Amino acid sequence: MSDGTAKVVSKARAEMETDGPCLSGTLEQLQIGVAAKPMPEVALAKVRTDALGLLSKVLDSYASQVAPGEVGVGGTAVAANAPIIGRAPTGLLYGRVQSGKTVAMITFCAAAIDNGFRVIVVLTSDFVKLVEQTADRFAALDGPLVKNVLQSDSWIDDQEHVRKHIGKHGVVFICTKNQQRLSFLVDFLNAIGAADYPALVLDDEADQATLDTTVQARSSGRKNAPKQPSAIHRKTVQDDEGQSIRQTLRHHVFVQVTATPYALLLQNVDSELRPTFTHLLEPGAGYTGGEAFFDVAHVEHGAPPFVAVDEDESTHIDGGSDAGPPLGLQQALAFFLVASGAQNVKDPGSRTSGQNFLCHTSQRTTEHARVAELIRSYLNRLSDDLESGSSSSETVMRLHWGYDELRRTMPHAPAFEEVLERITKRLPRREVPIVNSANSPVDFGRQLNFIVGGNILGRGLTIDNLLVTYYLRRAKVSQMDTVLQHARMFGYRQALMPYTRVFLPDSLGARFHFIHNAEQSLRRQLAGSGGVARVTVETMSSLRATRLNVLDTRHLAAYEPGGHIYPGAPDLGRKALERSQQIELAITAAVGGTLRESMFEPVPLSRLMSLLDVLPFDEDLANMWDPSMLGKVLERLSARYGDRGYIFYRAMRRRKPTLPTGALSGDELRDARSQAGPVLCVFRDDGRALTTKTSGREYWYPSLVLPSDMPTQVFNTTS
Numbered sequence: 001m002s003d004g005t006a007k008v009v010s011k012a013r014a015e016m017e018t019d020g021p022c023l024s025g026t027l028e029q030l031q032i033g034v035a036a037k038p039m040p041e042v043a044l045a046k047v048r049t050d051a052l053g054l055l056s057k058v059l060d061s062y063a064s065q066v067a068p069g070e071v072g073v074g075g076t077a078v079a080a081n082a083p084i085i086g087r088a089p090t091g092l093l094y095g096r097v098q099s100g101k102t103v104a105m106i107t108f109c110a111a112a113i114d115n116g117f118r119v120i121v122v123l124t125s126d127f128v129k130l131v132e133q134t135a136d137r138f139a140a141l142d143g144p145l146v147k148n149v150l151q152s153d154s155w156i157d158d159q160e161h162v163r164k165h166i167g168k169h170g171v172v173f174i175c176t177k178n179q180q181r182l183s184f185l186v187d188f189l190n191a192i193g194a195a196d197y198p199a200l201v202l203d204d205e206a207d208q209a210t211l212d213t214t215v216q217a218r219s220s221g222r223k224n225a226p227k228q229p230s231a232i233h234r235k236t237v238q239d240d241e242g243q244s245i246r247q248t249l250r251h252h253v254f255v256q257v258t259a260t261p262y263a264l265l266l267q268n269v270d271s272e273l274r275p276t277f278t279h280l281l282e283p284g285a286g287y288t289g290g291e292a293f294f295d296v297a298h299v300e301h302g303a304p305p306f307v308a309v310d311e312d313e314s315t316h317i318d319g320g321s322d323a324g325p326p327l328g329l330q331q332a333l334a335f336f337l338v339a340s341g342a343q344n345v346k347d348p349g350s351r352t353s354g355q356n357f358l359c360h361t362s363q364r365t366t367e368h369a370r371v372a373e374l375i376r377s378y379l380n381r382l383s384d385d386l387e388s389g390s391s392s393s394e395t396v397m398r399l400h401w402g403y404d405e406l407r408r409t410m411p412h413a414p415a416f417e418e419v420l421e422r423i424t425k426r427l428p429r430r431e432v433p434i435v436n437s438a439n440s441p442v443d444f445g446r447q448l449n450f451i452v453g454g455n456i457l458g459r460g461l462t463i464d465n466l467l468v469t470y471y472l473r474r475a476k477v478s479q480m481d482t483v484l485q486h487a488r489m490f491g492y493r494q495a496l497m498p499y500t501r502v503f504l505p506d507s508l509g510a511r512f513h514f515i516h517n518a519e520q521s522l523r524r525q526l527a528g529s530g531g532v533a534r535v536t537v538e539t540m541s542s543l544r545a546t547r548l549n550v551l552d553t554r555h556l557a558a559y560e561p562g563g564h565i566y567p568g569a570p571d572l573g574r575k576a577l578e579r580s581q582q583i584e585l586a587i588t589a590a591v592g593g594t595l596r597e598s599m600f601e602p603v604p605l606s607r608l609m610s611l612l613d614v615l616p617f618d619e620d621l622a623n624m625w626d627p628s629m630l631g632k633v634l635e636r637l638s639a640r641y642g643d644r645g646y647i648f649y650r651a652m653r654r655r656k657p658t659l660p661t662g663a664l665s666g667d668e669l670r671d672a673r674s675q676a677g678p679v680l681c682v683f684r685d686d687g688r689a690l691t692t693k694t695s696g697r698e699y700w701y702p703s704l705v706l707p708s709d710m711p712t713q714v715f716n717t718t719s
Helices: 021-032 041-066 101-114 128-140 149-154 156-169 179-191 215-219 231-236 296-301 313-318 327-346 348-352 365-388 394-406 416-429 480-485 494-499 506-529 574-578 580-590 605-610 627-637 666-673
Strands: 007-009 015-017 090-094 119-124 145-148 171-176 199-204 252-258 277-280 306-309 355-360 448-453 466-471 501-505 556-559 600-604 644-652 679-685 699-705 713-716
Touching: 015 041, 021 041, 021 101, 021 128, 041 090, 041 101, 041 252, 041 277, 090 101, 101 119, 101 128, 101 199, 101 252, 119 128, 119 179, 128 145, 128 149, 128 171, 145 149, 145 156, 149 156, 149 171, 149 179, 156 171, 156 179, 171 179, 179 231, 277 506, 296 506, 306 327, 306 506, 313 327, 313 365, 327 348, 327 355, 327 365, 327 394, 327 416, 327 448, 327 466, 327 494, 327 501, 365 394, 365 416, 365 448, 394 416, 416 448, 466 494, 480 506, 501 506, 580 605, 580 644, 580 699, 600 605, 605 627, 605 644, 644 666, 666 699
Parallel strands: 090 252, 090 277, 119 171, 119 199, 145 171, 199 252, 306 501, 355 448, 355 466, 466 501, 644 679
Antiparallel strands: 007 015, 556 713, 600 644, 679 699
16 A cells, blocks of 8 residues: 655654555555455545545644654654643544545544554443444554453453553543543543653544634623533543543544534634644545535536425424325335335345435434434335235325336436336335434334434434435524535445435425535635635524534625525515616616626726615525624725725516525636626516415515625624
């Protein structure tokens, strides 16, 4: 696995060993499939590059902020008693959902052991099954001792053994983010003299439990506010008695690992949990993320694997089992059965493995039981129809719909009769497991699994051979990090895409689209800055970046160079529709008396700004459209662009009331970005193509394109 270069000199004078025995041995273990599926050599080469890229930044930070000469080639592998140079550094390993973060951590730990780190603590979710999975995966490490806190009863007896071998081989602790477990680990670290060695702390899903959940309350000044940080934060970061992981390991680097770092990046600059450097983990070949599910072609034009269901689907489910499953759920079940049957024909090996359907409608456990019963009753009815040979029943006709849907991505699908034969044979062995806090199995069997659940179907859980996702989970204001972590359909699933569908309402598809775009924007910012500079996170009015108890992100926003800013939907209310003629007169006056279609009309920027409050929009789907703040930003840009902007007018004919991608794209958007000033776009629609009750009523829709050469505008919405 060598690239022929054994050592690399970093900017901070730390020299890195790139072909040490622990890394080489671990890569060999991964290649043959120790503790996981065997990995091909091309994938291992990428994993190695990622591990060394992160380690280079860690070594630089250690040498410049902790102590020189302790880690890297020629390092002592011993932590001196002198105070550290600055503050123990905090890094961020920013991957994407289900993109291989665990194997990245494993190989990074191996390379770190080769470079003198002797104590590594891996913090994980407090979900026992996931902890066991993580510990099993870390068995691929070739060299260090690996200790699982779930087996901590045996640690005391092994204390001298660990103390004896820590200096030569190193030790890796897998510990849950649980107050008692963390306290036990701190005591054990003290007992074995762990503070005398260079250390790493890897906080998996770092934005989940480690952050102080009392920040908002304690900063509010309320008399009843908590007096100290939350318990997990204290045991991990800083405790009054000095008994936290970070305080115990005096010479360490703290590395946060997550696919949703919004809460981390928006911490105060002086927070110990705000990253000082970032390493982007890019997925390898075959990864399917938001671009494969929620891009323009999917949310605008319904391209597979996106399938829209009725916006009121959850209301039908709330009606109870007597009403039967709503149409969208019936179609999702039918497609899953057809897809699994086709997979059985195309790949006979799938007949003896699990084929999985994921149903995520709510966080409420009572609803999980109701949905599971709806699924069971529908499958029982279908089974009866298949056994009776009824070819014209409603359930069998749904299978025909599923077959037609499958052929959109598999034109040469097996014959319907072959698929039906496999469904009939496999359906009796189906299972409907409920996965929630009350009942949490995650080892799904080798049959058709119709998995129903809530929050546990989020972080860290990988569902192999997941073919269909039925998702209705919504809140009036959702959290971007929570929603993105629900995307269990993401991952290395390219080969499964012909069999894959995600069923959800258009409005939720729009939310996933916005979140995907925000994620891409954030990753571009971090790629440009290395995570050193302050970064911004895009949000919309119905989406918060993260939970408010760790940071109130409703008051943080940014407008970027070349930004295309638009509300997610026009205002189709009666008052807005009645103002259509007044809006036309205002726009016509602004451009000098004549509306010319598809022209960039130069106007004084002050005149352009006067239209912002005139143009109506749906405030529940405002996205980044904030007329007041946009006006302030344009005012600040006025001198830069000589008080000049542009107005662009065009007609449009929409079928859907939502505009998750705006009304401007392609050449028009590129041309707008090339103008020498901000461009306000105004679109008029006669409403005749709409299928809503407002059909035939004219409405207006705005968007704004910011200049590509403007400085990024970071702002607080309360100022």
